[in-house]
Amino acid sequence: MSEKTSSVHYINYLALDKVLDAQHPISDKGKGAAHEEMLFIIIHQTYELWFKQILHEIQSAMDLFKADKIDESNIGIIVRRMDRVNKIMTTLVGQLDILETMTSLDFLDFRHHLSPASGFQSHQFRKLEVMLGLKIKKRHQFGGCPYHAQFEGKKKEEILELEENNSLFSLIEKWLERIPFLKMEGFDFISKYEGAVNEMLEKEIAGIKAANLTDEDRALRIRMIEENKKYFERVLSEDEHNKAMEDGETTLSYKATMSALLINLYRDQPILHLPYQFLRSLVELDHKIATWRFRHVQMVEKMLGQKIGTGGSSGQGYLKQTVDKHKLFTDLANISTLMISRSYLPELPKNIKDTLGFNYTK
């Protein structure tokens, strides 16, 4: 069927005339176009298309989490969408390999045409960061200018509004706080867990005392376990946790952290399996974005060395700072520090196992 007679035609449906007519190298205004500029444009456009898809998925997850009552089947949908986002992120990291087929000398053939354009001005990338929960006070600043100074009009308003709204982080925190598993009839999770940790540490101390070690070595190992015990006590104390939040050392609330711990420990319970996968997917996303940031820095180092960026930052110096500082779900990743082996895990009473039906949202 021809383009004219068909109501839905491949070319029209995909708006290919617009998409394929959207590459306009600016280096051809002088002596002749720089060959590599086409790759530079297409790579960036491809990134922006994938950012669009990621935002679409994250927005849908946020919409599902906004509901007061979260339908359990929706957790499965969200897990699948987060998995898709993570697969896209893998592709986005991989795409840098293609761009790196351009050398720094090739880049210099057209870089002077680009200033002051910069990745700083990627509105979708900023939207993604803010929607995930990156707050302005947590950002690594450069040149005393807020990141949104790069935008004007509606684009700026949109970013400022997103800063004020719920983020995926805040919605997840509320969802974790609502999960009513921490205190159930006949089962107080935190005190049971504390008991299990103490039992584990006492056994470790008994093992060290019985082992064939020098006095010095034995004392050192026991001191290490006592330090470990203090760490657990600090994490389990709500007051200490709130203080750590005030000091900016941790972001996730005490209740949400305890729920996340419970989900991680009892992940084998069918009802907690999907929430566990979901929490895992968030840590995965954080790591993938950090991997992208790190690979982007390495590429910038190869292309520019110590040159400053077209957006006016110190270039790789600035970008390196963002790799760790802009992570969002570190508190969830740190739950692994609190894991104890299944053999110490307090057995859930039968009545609780039975009541762990599939109706756990308020």
Ligand code: HEM
């Ligand atoms: C030759 C290739 C590239 C070079 C030399 C480069 C260089 C830079 C530099 C120096 C910065 C810091 C801001 C500035 O002062 O301009 C930056 C930021 C950024 N670039 Fe690139 N970039 C390249 C490719 C890409 C690609 C393919 C993307 C994909 C979208 C991208 C996205 C970004 C983003 C989102 C930022 C802001 C990061 C942040 O503030 O955390 N860049 N880039």
